[in-house]
Amino acid sequence: MAVTSTAEQGRTFIDEGDPADHFFNITSGTARLFKSLPDGRRQITGFAGRGHFLGLAVSNSYAFSAEAIEPVQYCRFSRAKLRMMLDDFPALEKRLLDVASNELVAAQEQMLLLGRKTARERVASFLLARRLESAACVSPAVHVHLPMTRSDIADYLGLTIETVSRTLTGLKADKLIGIPHPSEIIILNHQGLTAQAGGH
Amino acid sequence: MAVTSTAEQGRTFIDEGDPADHFFNITSGTARLFKSLPDGRRQITGFAGRGHFLGLAVSNSYAFSAEAIEPVQYCRFSRAKLRMMLDDFPALEKRLLDVASNELVAAQEQMLLLGRKTARERVASFLLARRLESAACVSPAVHVHLPMTRSDIADYLGLTIETVSRTLTGLKADKLIGIPHPSEIIILNHQGLTAQAGGH
DNA sequence: CGATGAATTGAAACTTGTCAACGGCAGTGG
DNA sequence: CCACTGCCGTTGACAAGTTTCAATTCATCG
Known part of the structure; x- marks a missing residue:
């Protein structure tokens, strides 16, 4: 059974x-x-x-x-x-x-x-959602683990691998996140990242 | 109560x-x-x-x-x-x-x-889904009524009003549908429209 | 019949996708 | 131990689909 x-x-x-x-x-x-x-x-x-x-x-x-x-x-x-x-x-x-x-x-x-968010908003939203999931607390647990590949993220956000990669690079350039490893993201500026997520 | x-x-x-x-x-x-x-x-x-x-x-x-x-x-x-x-x-x-x-x-x-369909595929899918809803039978009920505005359709399909309008015009030009009135669509070639809907 | 909002059409701009090359890391086998 | 191989991720240049802005036509309604 x-x-x-x-x-x-x-x-x-x-x-x-x-x-x-x-x-x-x-x-x-x-x-x-x-x-x-x-x-x-x-x-x-x-x-x-x-x-x-x-x-x-x-x-x-x-x-x-x-x-x-x-x-x-x-x-x-x-x-x-x-x-x-x-x-x-x-x-x-x-x-x-x-x-x-x-x-x-x-x-x-x-x-x-x-349907309505830009690539940057999608990626920012994704990272914030992931953060909530990994650390259910409100701690400064700025560390986000991504067990899936860029291809998975792209297919989840309705984008291409390249756009996901470029967008992450862009967020890093704006000092909103850090990328010590492709599967490890550090949220450096939570407020700033939230502002990029397009509200909600 | x-x-x-x-x-x-x-x-x-x-x-x-x-x-x-x-x-x-x-x-x-x-x-x-x-x-x-x-x-x-x-x-x-x-x-x-x-x-x-x-x-x-x-x-x-x-x-x-x-x-x-x-x-x-x-x-x-x-x-x-x-x-x-x-x-x-x-x-x-x-x-x-x-x-x-x-x-x-x-x-x-x-x-x-x-996330993955083109504008044309979205509109075609939408029309086919609407047809199923209005006429629950398999009849040649090629008549589809759209009680919502182009703005609603656009916001439902993740497009703009203009793209919805242009796409409908395009489908009409390809003889797949007829548009006797903005809120009335006639499916002229069901098979062809299905082919444009991107499978599924 | 004129007025108002919806729908269509056109031209230009922009975001994202496509194609291609390169770099890095891991696993494999000599 | 180290080259080899393959996959994943990043970056660049260009193309394409969709959006934006603007003008025009079409329906509805008083």
Whole structure:
């Protein structure tokens, strides 16, 4: 029924369009969630970490793919099992509704970013969101870790690798951030970076 | 507790950022749902018609605004009342979870559109989606009604009014659609239009 | 019929994408 | 141990799609 599995880095463990037989709960690691166009263009709709639920789709096929960017451990249920659990534990249903509502709010925020923000605003927003995620405190934890590649960031922000790279370089030139390592960003001027994020 | 109200055209009946005290169920009309940036840029995250639920937010403030583009009738509940109803009718919770899941899938599709599709692909996708919505049948119901302005379409597709207009003109020039009236589109070549929508 | 706002069209500017070259780091194998 | 190889990231020059600004036409309504 409920099976615990591991997906090594790079492994696609959910395929867009496949029959949505299962429901996933990530217990460790990070995955990218994405949709693809026939010609290969890709839009990453989010990054899923510990505690995330995947496969809520009502339809009978997955609406997106999921791929491990760090080794991912997850717990997998059949849909039948999920239905049984929902019947047995009404609280779980409430929890899932909360989760879905939150994701919906996040999705709307991302639509605003993709539809109306400039490249600089997108990257600044991304860094600030990442910071919130890594350090849930309000500390001067100016250190942001990026487990994903520039390609992932680009596909998440609706930009190209080059624009992401140039924009990060530009933010560094303006002394808003530091880049000790491609996957490590230091926020030097939080207020200034917020001002570049286009409000909100 | 549950109050039925009407919002005349142009009326904003949900304000982004306001305390999320109520939950809405639209019984007739159409509303635009949108988020705004401080400088006035706007992203429409969706259009809500008959049967739509609004205000699912978990947080204590609305994540978006809602404004009537046609006179909108809705049923309004206090959050407390909603909670009571959810306790009394578990089926309602299932229903809301289904609704939220579907909206999430739609939101992800929209992210793909906003992040990775060209103007022409966006407009073609929009027309096809509208057609599905207006005529739920597979008939040659090539007639699509657009109750929203070009400005709304632009803010929904992450484009400008001018680009939307030019793109529609272009599709007409290619004999894929007809435009008897700005708010009435006729799909002349469904297959061809689908090909322009960028797959999916 | 005139007035007002929406929609269309045109020309120029700008942001971002594309193509290409280069540099750096890691893993591999001689 | 060190060259080799491949991938990732950065940088540059140029092209392209979309936006901006402006003018014109078209619908709606009093």
